Amino acid sequence: MKVQLKGGEVKEYAQSMSVLEIAKDISEGLARAATAGKKDGEIVDLRTEIREDCQLEILTFEQEEGKGAFWHTSSHILAQAIKRLYPDTRLAIGPSIENGFYYDVDREIPFVAEDLEKIEAEMKKIVKENLPIRRFTKPREEAVAYFEEKGENYKIELVQDLPEGEEISFYQQGEFVDLCAGPHLMSTKAVKAVKLTSLAGAYWRGSEKNKMLTRIYGISYPKKAQLEEYLHRLEEAKKRDHRKLGKELGLFMMCEEGPGFPFFLPKGMVLKNTLLDYWRQLHKDNGYVEISTPVILSRHLWETSGHWYHYRENMYTTQIDGEDFAIKPMNCPGGMLVYKSEPRSYKDLPLRAGELGLVHRHEKSGALHGLFRVRCFTQDDAHIFMTPEQIREEIKGVVRLIDEVYSLFGFKYHIELSTRPENSMGDDRDWEIATEGLQGALDDLGRDYVINEGDGAFYGPKIDFHLEDSIGRTWQCGTIQLDMQLPQRFELEYTGADGEKHRPIMIHRVAFGSIERFIGILTEHFAGAFPTWLAPVQVRVLPISEKYVEYGRSVLEQLNRAGIRGEIDERAEKIGYKIRETQMNKVPYMLVVGAKEEEEGLVAVRSRFAGDEGQRSTEAFISGILEEIEGKIQREVQKDE
Numbered sequence: 001m002k003v004q005l006k007g008g009e010v011k012e013y014a015q016s017m018s019v020l021e022i023a024k025d026i027s028e029g030l031a032r033a034a035t036a037g038k039k040d041g042e043i044v045d046l047r048t049e050i051r052e053d054c055q056l057e058i059l060t061f062e063q064e065e066g067k068g069a070f071w072h073t074s075s076h077i078l079a080q081a082i083k084r085l086y087p088d089t090r091l092a093i094g095p096s097i098e099n100g101f102y103y104d105v106d107r108e109i110p111f112v113a114e115d116l117e118k119i120e121a122e123m124k125k126i127v128k129e130n131l132p133i134r135r136f137t138k139p140r141e142e143a144v145a146y147f148e149e150k151g152e153n154y155k156i157e158l159v160q161d162l163p164e165g166e167e168i169s170f171y172q173q174g175e176f177v178d179l180c181a182g183p184h185l186m187s188t189k190a191v192k193a194v195k196l197t198s199l200a201g202a203y204w205r206g207s208e209k210n211k212m213l214t215r216i217y218g219i220s221y222p223k224k225a226q227l228e229e230y231l232h233r234l235e236e237a238k239k240r241d242h243r244k245l246g247k248e249l250g251l252f253m254m255c256e257e258g259p260g261f262p263f264f265l266p267k268g269m270v271l272k273n274t275l276l277d278y279w280r281q282l283h284k285d286n287g288y289v290e291i292s293t294p295v296i297l298s299r300h301l302w303e304t305s306g307h308w309y310h311y312r313e314n315m316y317t318t319q320i321d322g323e324d325f326a327i328k329p330m331n332c333p334g335g336m337l338v339y340k341s342e343p344r345s346y347k348d349l350p351l352r353a354g355e356l357g358l359v360h361r362h363e364k365s366g367a368l369h370g371l372f373r374v375r376c377f378t379q380d381d382a383h384i385f386m387t388p389e390q391i392r393e394e395i396k397g398v399v400r401l402i403d404e405v406y407s408l409f410g411f412k413y414h415i416e417l418s419t420r421p422e423n424s425m426g427d428d429r430d431w432e433i434a435t436e437g438l439q440g441a442l443d444d445l446g447r448d449y450v451i452n453e454g455d456g457a458f459y460g461p462k463i464d465f466h467l468e469d470s471i472g473r474t475w476q477c478g479t480i481q482l483d484m485q486l487p488q489r490f491e492l493e494y495t496g497a498d499g500e501k502h503r504p505i506m507i508h509r510v511a512f513g514s515i516e517r518f519i520g521i522l523t524e525h526f527a528g529a530f531p532t533w534l535a536p537v538q539v540r541v542l543p544i545s546e547k548y549v550e551y552g553r554s555v556l557e558q559l560n561r562a563g564i565r566g567e568i569d570e571r572a573e574k575i576g577y578k579i580r581e582t583q584m585n586k587v588p589y590m591l592v593v594g595a596k597e598e599e600e601g602l603v604a605v606r607s608r609f610a611g612d613e614g615q616r617s618t619e620a621f622i623s624g625i626l627e628e629i630e631g632k633i634q635r636e637v638q639k640d641e
Contacts, residue, residue, distance in 0.1 A: 001013055001016075001050070001051065001052055001053050001054075002053045003017075003022060003050060003053070003054060003055075003056050004053075004054070004055045004056070005026070005055075005056060005057070005058075006055075006056075006057040006058075011025065011026075013050075016049045016050060016051040017049070017050050018046065018047055018048060018049055018050070019034075019036075019037035019039070019044060019045070019046045019047070019048050019050065019056070019058070020034060020046040020047065020186065022037075022050065022056065022058070023037075023046070023058045026058065030058055030060070033060040033061070033222075034046055034058050034059065034060055034066075035059055035060055035061055035066040035067075035069040035070045035183075035185055035190075036059045036065065036066055036068070036069035036183040037056055037057065037058055037059060037183075038056065038057040038059055038065060039054050039055070039056050040054050040055050041055075041453065043059070043065050043068070043069075043183060044183060045069075045135065045182045045183035045184065046183065046185070046186055047135055047186075048183075061221070061222050067096070068096045069096075069182075069183045069184060069185060070096075070185060070190070070191070070220065070222070071096035071097070071100055071101040071219075071220060072094075072095065072096040072101065072180075072182070072183070072184060073133065073184045073185040073188070073190075073191060074096075074100075074101050074123075074191050074194060074218060074220040075094035075095065075096065075101035075102065075103050075218075076094065076133075076171065076173065076176065076178055076180070076184065077123050077126050077127065077173075077188055077191060077194070078094065078101070078103050078119070078123060078196070078216060078218055079091050079094050079103050079105075079176065079178060080123075080126055080173065080174070080175075080176035081119050081120075081122035081123045081125075081126060082103070082105060082119060082216075083176060084122055085118060085119060085122055086107060088107070088108065089105050089106065089107040090105065090106040090107075090151065090152055090153065090154060091103065091104075091105055091106075091152060091154065091155065091178070092104035092105060092106065092154040092204060092213055093154075093158075094178075099219065100197070100217060100218055100219035100220065101217075101218055101219075101220070102215050102216060102217045102218065103215070103216055104202050104204070104213040104214070104215050105213060105214050105215075105216065106154070106204075106211065106213050106214070107214065110214050111199060111214045111216065112199070113198075113199060116196040116199070116216070117196075119196060119216070120194065120195065120196045120218075123191075123194050123196075124194065126173075126174070126188050127188050127189060127191050127192070127194070128189075129174065129188065130187055130188060130189040131173040131174040131187060131188045132173070132186065132187050133171055133172070133173045133184050133185060133186060133187055133188065134171070134172045134173075135169060135170070135171055135172075135182060135184070136169070136170055136172070137167055137168055137169050137170065138168055138170060139168070140159065140162070140168060143159045143168045143170075143179070144156055144159055144160065146177075147159065147179070154204065155179050158179060159179065169181055169182065171184050173187075173188055190222060191220050191222075192221065192222055192223055192224060193220060193221045193222075193223060193224040193226065193227035193228075194218060194219070194220040194221075194227070195218060195219050195220070195227060195231065196216060196217070196218045197217045197218060197219055197234075198216075198217045199214060199215065199216055199217070200214075200215045200217070201213070201214065201215065202214075202215040233471045233472055233473070236471045237471060237473070237524070239527065240471070240523070240524040240525075240527045240528075241370075241524065242370055242371060242372075242519075242520040242521075242523035242524050243370040243371075245523050245524075245527070245528040246268070246370070246371070246520075246523060248528070248584075249267065249528050249536075249585065249586060250265050250266070250267045250268070250536075251264070251265060251267055251268035251271060251519075251523070251536070252264050252265060252268045252371065252519075253265060254370070259365060259368060259375075260363055260365070260368045260373075260374050260375030260376065261374065261375055261376045262371055262374055262376070262377075262516055266536075267536035267537065268519075268536070270536040270565065271519060271530070271534060271535075271536050272515065272519060274533070274534055275512070275515060275518070275519070275534070276356060276515070278632075279354075279356070279380055279511070279512070282401065282404065282405070283352075283354045283382070286352070286397065286401055287352055288352040288353065288354040288382060289351075289352065289353055289354070290353075290354050290355065290356075291335070291338050291353050291354070291355050292355060292356075292357070293328070293331060293334025293335065293337070293338065293355060293357060294328075294334065295327055295328055295358055295360075296318070296320075296325050296326070296327055296328070297325065297326065297328060297333065297334065298323060298324070298325050298326075299317075299323070299324035299325060299326060301333050301334075301337070302315070302326050302333065304333070304489055304490060305332065305333040305336070305486065305489065305490075306489065307326075307329065307330070307333070308326070311329060313362070314329055314361045314362045314363075315327065315329050315360075315361070315362065316360050316362060327360045328357070328359055328360070329359055329360060329361045330359060330379070330381075331355050331357035331359065331379055331381040331383075332381070332383065332486060332508060333486075333490075334355075334357070335353060335355065335381070335383040336486060336487075336490040336492065337490075338353060339351065339353075339383075339385055339490075339492055339504075340490060340491075340492060343495070344385070344492075344493065344494040344495070344504070345494055345495045346387060346494055346495065346496050346497055346502075348494065349385060349386050349387055349390065349494060349504065350384050350385065350386040350387075350390050350394055351384070351385045351386075352382060352384045353382060353383050353384075353385075354380070354381070354382040355379075355381045355382070355383075356378050356379075356380055356381075356515070357378065357379050357381055358376065358377075358378055359376070359377060359378075359379050360375060360376050361375060362375060363375050370520055371516045371517055371519055371520035372517055372520050372521075373517075374514075374516055374517075377514040377515065377516045377517065378514065378515040378516060379510060379513070379514060379515075380510050380511055380512045380513070380514075380515055381508070381509075381510055382507075382509050382510070383506060383507065383508060383509075384398070384506065384507040384509070385487075385492070385494075385504040385505075385506055386504060386505050386506075386507070387494075387496075387502070387504065387505065388433055388437075388505055390505075391433070391434070391437030391438075391441075391482070391505055392437050392440050392441050392444065393441075394507060395437060395438055395441035395442075395463070395480060395507070396441045396444060396445055398480050398507065398509050399441060399442070399445055399447065399463070399480070400445075401511060402465055402478040402480075402509075402511050405478075405511045405512070406465070406467055406478070408632060409522065409525065409634075410470070410525075410634060411467040411468060411469065411525070412467070412468045413465050413466055413467040413468060413478075414448070414449075414450070414465075414466050414468075415442065415447055415448070415449040415450070415463060415464070415465055415466075416449060416450045416451075416452050416455075416463070416464045416466065417438055417439060417442065417449050417450070417451050417452065417461070417462075417463055418451075418452040418454075418455035418456040418457075418461060418462050418463075418464065419435055419451065419452065419453050419454060419455070419456050419461050420435070420454065420456055420461060421454045421455065421456055421457075421458060422454060423458055424456070424458050424459075425458055425459055425485050426459070426460075426484055426485060430484045431460075431461070434460050434461050434482040434484060434505070435461045437482065438461055438462075438463055438480070438482060442463070449463070457481055457483075458485075459481075459483045459484065459485035459486065460481055460482040460483045460484055460485070461481075461482055462479055462480060462481040462482070463479065463480040463481075464476055464478070464479050465477060465478035465479065467521075469521065469524060469525040470525050470526070470527075471524075475521055476513075477510070477511075477512060477513040477517075477518060477521070478509075478510060478511050478512075478513065479508075479509065479510055479513075480507060480508075480509045481507065481508040481509070482505065482506075482507055483505075483506045483507070483508055484503075484505060484506070486506060487503050487504050487505070487506050488503060492504050492506075522534075527586075528586045529586045529588075529608060529637050530586070530588075531588075531632065531633075531634045531635075532588040532589070532625065532628050532629055532633075532635070533628070533629045533630075533632045533633075535565070535586070535587065535588050536565065537565055537566070537567055537585070537587050538564050538565045538566065538587070538588055538589065538625065538629070539559055539564055539565070539566040539567075539587070539588070539589045539590070539591060539625070540566065540567055540568070540569060540582050540585075540587045540589070540590050540591070541553075541555050541556050541559075541566060541567070541568040541569070541590075541591045541593065541603075542568075542569050542575060542578045542579065542582065542590050542591065542592045542593070543568070543569075543570065543593050543594070544575045544592060544593065544594040545572075545594070546570075546572060547595075548593050548594055548595070548597075548598055549568075549570050551593050551597070551598040552568050552570070552591075552593050553568060555591060555593060555603060555618055556568045558618050558619075558622065559622065562622045562626060563626075564622065564625060564626070564629070569581075569582070575592065579592070579606065583608070586608070587608070588607060588608050588609070589605065589606070589607050589608075589621075589625065590605075590606040590607070591603040591604065591605060591606075591618075591621070592604040592605075592606060596615075597615065600615075601617060601618065602615045602616060602617055602618070603615065603616065603617075603618050603621055605621060607635075608635075608637050609635040609636060609637060
């Protein structure tokens with residue numbers, strides 16, 4: 001049989017081989033690091049026998065799918081430790097998740113935070129025991145009987161819900177056996193570093209009609225240093241939490257009168273409007289026009305777009321004059337009507353129309369999270385209408401624009417190209433042209449990207465931008481989606497050079513994504529210490545006593561005239577207190593004024609970036625800060641900030 005490895009190399013074998021044996025044949029080091037395999041796109045166990053020609057990738061902890069197998073094994077170690085210490089506990093489910101794993105358990109005396117240390121210590125013992133992990137199967141009746149004997153009613157329910165004919169697999173490590181589809185590591189030894197992080201309540205199967213279980217969360221790594229780095233990032237993330245900083249810095253608030261609907265405060269509005277001013281100038285420079293479409297539109301429009309049938313549960317609706325209307329969850333259908341408002345020629349294309357549209361989407365209350373998950377937000381959409389021949393160049397233009405945005409804020413990012421999914425619409429040729437256009441644009445620009453087979457939207461392939469913040473977390477913000485279906489649904493046309501009617505191709509794209517969410521990301525990325533051009537307050541004037549307030553006001557007036565966002569602290573407080581509070585408020589610059597400054601027309605400059613920067617004339621300071629603001633220069637913040 002022939003096994004094609006990632007990268008194209010082909011290995012030939014005369015007999016069947018397990019995934020682990022193939023990994024060993026490639027290299028002993030790879031076999032030691034292997035956590036699972038990927039056979040013809042499907043995640044498989046290291047024990048899986050390869051018996052026919054296939055494509056195979058050996059997964060390690062470095063890949064997301066490889067982490068899944070590692071963390072799934074860790075959840076079983078957690079369950080085993082719980083059963084050793086608290087034998088009467090009944091087990092529910094224990095999957096791997098995006099960051100670690102959890103196990104839902106049912107105990108008469110619910111677990112508390114103090115129990116985690118004891119359970120964690122037992123987990124470490126299990127790791128040291130280096131228990132081999134074995135997979136086996138049982139017929140349905142035997143599986144039910146096994147769990148009945150153990151009193152594991154949740155497992156019985158899971159088995160009974162499996163489809164007839166489904167293979168019922170188990171994994172065993174030492175005395176512990178669990179129902180599981182896998183995949184898992186070969187032994188417990190690889191889980192070198194583990195930490196139980198928190199407890200939560202969770203209804204069985206997510207239904208409030210069922211019993212509340214205890215969910216125990218954990219994280220694990222192959223190396224202790226990796227765990228320490230993760231825990232450091234976790235602590236850093238707590239300090240940077242945009243909900244905490246948003247309150248402290250007076251940016252935004254949430255009220256129970258409007259759950260999921262953020263209120264922006266004066267300083268938050270300065271921040272938001274500064275971002276939007278930048279967005280508008282950037283789009284003007286790149287040949288976009290700006291449009292605005294209504295917040296409420298008729299049911300007929302949403303039926304044409306397909307949202308009424310496929311997105312109805314996430315939409316807010318109302319009636320006007322006895323007719324059904326919906327508050328828009330997306331800007332796209334309104335953009336279609338703008339395009340259709342007048343006849344179009346090939347000479348008008350590409351038409352780049354940007355919109356800062358307020359959209360509303362119903363989210364469950366449990367999913368709401370600060371500015372990251374809200375029910376009302378501003379989407380920085382743009383829709384580009386073009387001919388098929390223009391696809392490649394337009395995609396390149398959008399990629400360059402998004403790169404400019406992320407580079408400005410100091411974000412690293414990686415690109416993923418998602419191709420046609422199984423439930424797609426449209427004919428093969430259209431999809432081929434669209435995918436080639438996206439891929440060709442990325443190749444022309446020399447960009448590295450990962451291909452996500454079958455992960456595109458149902459109406460077209462897409463490019464996603466995953467940015468990395470200052471503590472290593474990734475966020476999916478920018479996206480470029482090619483759409484050949486909405487232009488067809490709305491019967492969009494343009495007159496070609498041949499005088500005939502043609503259907504335009506359309507790009508949906510966002511750079512920031514949700515403006516509100518992007519503000520949350522920026523707040524955490526900068527820990528509230530925004531670059532000077534973006535800071536709600538750029539300069540605070542600090543008179544050292546009441547005698548110098550008048551001079552301080554004259555300095556503030558000069559700042560205001562120059563267009564610099566300034567304020568003055570006129571309180572009868574000690575200057576050290578004022579300085580410390582200004583540092584806590586993350587204001588980039590302080591201008592301290594006293595007798596000497598008033599006499600000589602100077603200001604004593606202190607900054608977030610270098611501390612005491614000495615005295616200079618007000619004019620010289622204004623000249624320097626304007627250069628920093630206009631150039632959107634990002635100065636390095638002192639570490640103690």
